[in-house]
Amino acid sequence: MKIKNLSLGFLLFAFLVFTGYGSECEVEKDSVKKLQNKIGPMLGGGKVLEINKSPVEGLFEVIIEVGDRMIPIYVDCDMKYLISGEIIDIEGKRSLTKEKAMELAKNMAEKKAKQLEKILGQERAGKLFEILGPRITSIKLVDVKDIPGNTVRYGNKNAKYTIYVVSDPDCPYCRKFHKEMKEVLKKAKDVKFEIILFPLAFHKDAKKKAITVLCEKDPKKRTELLDKSMKGSIPVKKCEEGEKTVKDNLKFGELNGIRGTPAIIFPKGIVISGYMKSDKVLEILNALK
Known part of the structure; x- marks a missing residue:
């Protein structure tokens, strides 16, 4: 040595x-x-x-x-x-x-394995281990009842499965995942995505963008506005509801150890941080069904 x-x-x-x-x-x-x-x-x-x-x-x-x-x-x-x-x-x-x-x-891996087996059962937990490998140790668990409700929805609102994405419109990997998310929606009709806007402090325009998007009441226009914010600047608006939602989202992240974006919350409250391709998202979702 x-x-x-x-x-x-x-x-x-x-x-x-x-x-x-x-x-x-x-x-x-x-x-x-x-x-x-x-x-x-x-x-x-x-x-x-x-x-x-x-x-x-x-x-x-x-x-x-x-x-x-x-x-x-x-x-x-x-x-x-x-x-x-x-x-x-x-x-x-x-x-x-x-x-x-x-x-x-x-x-840590053994502890996570026991937690996941308790929530998912041995078979589904085993599938998840095979898919994620060493990345399994980075999984977090959240109570889905604690997930903030004021989100930006993509996909059929009546879809059987919901994937939440903690996202920042100025985060480069969030922008990449935003495209992968749309690929998932093309391939799977039983899933929808709910975006939890989570502006990081070092992205100076992200909070303004997030509040502006959340001020929009119409669901379709809201998704269009978020799409635009992912590509560049948008006209800024302010509203009390938008500011409160951003504050609540940041508090949710703090309480659940989510400090970066993107963070993907799969069914059963399985949180996996970081960018991933659409095929990987579908593979994980299928393992959890």
Whole structure:
């Protein structure tokens, strides 16, 4: 194994260990809460899940959840220094950090499998695993009763199956998926799409576009307006209902860990984030029927 570069995190780690900094770490009852308060703002919405003794004296191993992943990082016993890097067993030529990350990923996959089997049954959950592979760990679950109601509908309103799409009119991958969505509607007549407008903060015009679309009462004109907004600028309007809907949509995303677009909510509240082709959408939908 070749180590080409020593990261800043590794240098700090070396400083702490080889200068004898700190003593054996003892995990206290409020350690997780205390550390979350200290480093939470640095994690970009991440969450401290647990704190354990690390393989190295003087350090805690901290498991954090960021997005759809669980990651090991390290802090000193006094929780003054955070170390983002690898602990490498020199004699064994093993990255203990990578091994831990793989263990966490495996545990996450097994946990998701049990959740999906409970909701879908073993057969349908198995089909979903075959289709998604490693992507299965990124699945989220939402209660369909909590999904916001003021959406933009595409397809037959009486269709048997509904797929919700959390979308931003200025998101490049949302625009790509918007085209794939229409391909799905050409191939399947038993499904409709409901678009949950979710303008991301760094798209400066997205919120104005979303509110404008939601101010339109006529369903057909609303879809036409969203189509136009996906291609470029549209005349801006304001209304109380549109502003409230956008606020509610963003709150829904926050409560359910949806931070990016597109996010596709299939029947049974199965959420899969990211762009996908129309054939993949149909394959997943058929597995869930």
